[in-house]
Each structure stands twice: as C-alpha cells, then as structure tokens.
Amino acid sequence: MTTESAQKVTKTFNYSFPTCTNKDVFFKLEVPVDIPYDGSSGELVQRIIKMFRIPVFLEDELNEKLSHFISEETKTFHNDRDEKLINQLKNGELNLEGIIKNWEKSFKDNVLEYAEQKGSSDEEVFAAAYHKLVHSPALDTIMQVESSYANTVMSMIDSRDDDTKKLTQRQTEEMEEKMRLLNTSTTEDDINALAAKHFEEQSVTSGRWESQLDALRHAQRAEHRAWIMSAIDDYQLNENATPSNSPLCTLPPELPPAVPAPPRLEESFTIHLGSQLKQTHNIRLLAADILDLCSVNRGDSGTWSRVQPALALYSSELSGVVLLAEHAPERSPLAERARRATEHHFPDVHLQLRDIADKVKEPAEARNKARGSSRSRALQPGDVFISRHSNLMDAHVVYHLLVDDDNINSGDITSRHPAILGLRNILKSASCNDVTSLAIPLLLRHDFTEEMTMSWCLRRAELVLKxxxxxxxxxxxxxxxxxxxxTVLLPAAAPQLFQASGQLLTSIFRLASPVRHH
Structure with a gap:
C-alpha cells in the first residue's frame, strides 16, 4: 500500500432541519468528517446533538442520514483509491517490493503484539534432538546406551521374579506343614492367620520391588534425556563426531549374549489395489505370536537392535500392531512386556492405560446408556484404545481391539461383527496418523484351540482378508x-494352515510380482 492511499480525506456532512417557530426557516448544519471514519457514527451523532443543541426527536433521522453519508463516502473513497492503484500497477508505477516489505513488517508486528507467546515445549525440543542424533553417527552409541538400560531393568525384573518364587515356595511349605498338623496342634484360626500373614508378605515384597523398578526407570529416563540434550550440543559443534560423553563408560563393556530365536514361517507378496490409480502394497504372512512383535528385546540378533524403530520414531512411517484385548485397558497383556525396558519418549505404559481407563468411563457409559446396553463394563466389543511406545521391537503404536465376545472365539462371524468394524476404524486411524505398517491377527485369535478346524480357520481368514x-x-x-x-499373523506351529492361507491370500489380492519365500 502506498503512502498516498493510506491517507484520509475530509468530506462535509450537510444537514438541515426546520425551526420550532417557523417551518419555512431551516437551520443548516455542516460537519467535517474524516473518510474512512474510524469511530462510531452513533457516538458522533450524540456529540453533534450536544454541541449544536439539536432537538432530541431528530436523533433517529440524524443518525440514519449520517450513517448513510459515511457509508457512501467510504465506498467512493475505496473505489477512487483502488482505481488509482490499478492504473499505477498497469503503468508500472508501483513499488511492489516495497509494498510486500511493508505488509510483511505489519504482519510481524501484529503477530508479535497479539499472538500467544508460546515456544517449543520440552517434549518437542527433545524429540527434535533425538531425531537428529539417530540420523547421525551417534546412532550406534544411542542404541548401546538404550540396550544397557534395558538389560539393567531386565536384570532387576529377573531378581524380583526369583525373590518372589523363593518367597512363594517357603510360604507353600509353611502352609503344608500347618495343614498337616490341623486338628492336632493347629486350628483353623491358625491357618487363617498364616494365610493373612503370607498375603501381607507377598504385598510388601511386590510393592518393594515395584518401587525399586519405578525408581530405576525414572533415573534412566532422566539420565537418558540429559545425555541426549548434551550430546546434541556436541554434535552440532562437530557434526562428524560421535558424542563421547556416553553413559557406557560406567557400564560393563560386554552385554549378555542373545538367545537365538526359533525359525518362523514367513511369506511376502507385492500386490496392487485399485482399478484406475493402482496402489502398491506389501503383504506379509507370518506364523508367530503377535506379542513377539511387542517385545522389548529380540533373540534373533547379537545385540538389542532397535535401529529401524528408532529411525522411524519421529517420522511419517510409523509401525502399528493390532492386539486383541479381553479386559479393561489397565489389564492389557502388553503392560508387563513393555515395562521390561524404560520408556524414554512417552508416558509409562501403566500410566497410559490408566489414563485411558479414566477418560473412557464417562463417554462410554453415556453411550451404553443411550443404546440401552446392560453391560457393566464401559468398553464393548469392537472398541479400540491406543498406546504409544518407543521401546518395542516392531511397533510404535498398539491398537488394543476389544473382542470380549464368545462368537469371536468359537462361532462364525459376519462383516458387521464389532471386531471387523473395529478393524475398519483401526485402518482409518492408521491412515490419518502416518502408520504405514500394520500387523493384525488373521483369525482374530492369538492361539489355537480344539474347535479351530482347518475349514473354520480358512473361513475366518477369508472373511478378514476380504x-x-x-x-x-x-x-x-x-x-x-x-x-x-x-502383516497378517497366524498362531505359530501350523504349517498346513500357513500354506493354505498363502493360497487364499493370492486368490483374494492381485499379485504384482512372483511370491518370495523366506
């Protein structure tokens, strides 16, 4: 905008009204008004009435005419200004660079004055630092640090389990001795008292170990974050150097050797979906326990290797796993597995699941009431709750699909079953949240049972795949x-079903390349 176009013009507002004694005699009023007028026309009317002692009964008429005058003159002002600017633009008389700079300055000044003064949060700063370091020569050091942390937690958990086992064995021997002496030197009250004592001992032991583990995880999380923020400063000073101030200097140089994992059946397919604009996808058929994908350590490599999950943690290529749940969030089978290594980037899994359980109570109960459901639990089959992880081998996101339903275990289901609709919601969520890799249980079961015949399994697999x-x-x-x-998973140790499922998959999806066996 030019300086000339920003100036105002003064226009004269004319108003006349008859005198009280003679209607043929008029008072004439001339008021200068700046156009565009920044104030309130109603306020200006009140000032005119007071200044010139105009009768009050003329207020409405004066207000109407003044408002109309200001409106029309403003339109004329803008039209004249715009026409002048257009002509200047056509003739090359405008300094476009100057106009842009003035607008930029005005915008910045306005933002600084009125926008909320909010910088990056600590979580955002830490995420950016971690993402930069794992894509640098420091990656190997970070993996070793996190591996040593995880092994320390696992070692304490093993000690806890051993201590609990010894306590349980001693208590069992004491109870058996009391029961042997029942009705001789021991009464039922003595047995009840011993049972209460054993329960208290178990509670104290469990609480003591849990407190120690929580303290260890908290200390590791704080130390890890402090080291990352210190390492990023060193790395930015010398981007070719791996941070040297690693906590590894105080840790044992050698980590426990990994136990080789048993071989598993796996087959991969490349497929095309879509009739016009085809999309290429990779489908993996895998026979394994789906909870193995939610492990914090993998036994088929020499180190506690989490390179790929770490590289993709703060990216648009996240990995997800669909885990079937039969209970409320706080009773998820994932919890104990995920806590075998410290969670450095998200809240502890127990805190996440407890927070979910608290937040879903009110809306879920309102929904169940509106539907006339008599279920006592807030969540129903088909509902999904989500937990976030940075310490799992094959998942950043876990979709917990509630399938507390007898039909899902034994009977045939349809495409309108709550579990199938839950899968639909999961795929929608994945698409909206950068989850590009997803693993699902093909049979909507985690294990085999006697009633799962070959024909039953193939019917279920066909429905889920379609x-x-x-x-x-x-x-x-x-x-x-x-x-x-x-990735579609079958329960492990089922070679015949695995082969039949592979043939079923090729008949449902259009293959884009030959089948590759691993």
Missing part, C-alpha cells in the same frame, strides 16, 4: 497415508 482389502481401498480413496506393509 474385509481388510475393502477397508484398504476405502481409506486409500479417502486420502491420508497409504498402508504400505500389511
């Missing part, structure tokens, strides 16, 4: 992140 294919097409059409890798 529904998931439809959901992938649906989410792809809706936009968002494409699911690049879908």
């Amino acid at each position: 529904c998931v294919k439809g959901f992938m097409l649906e989410t792809s059409a809706a936009g968002g992140t494409d699911l690049r890798t879908l």
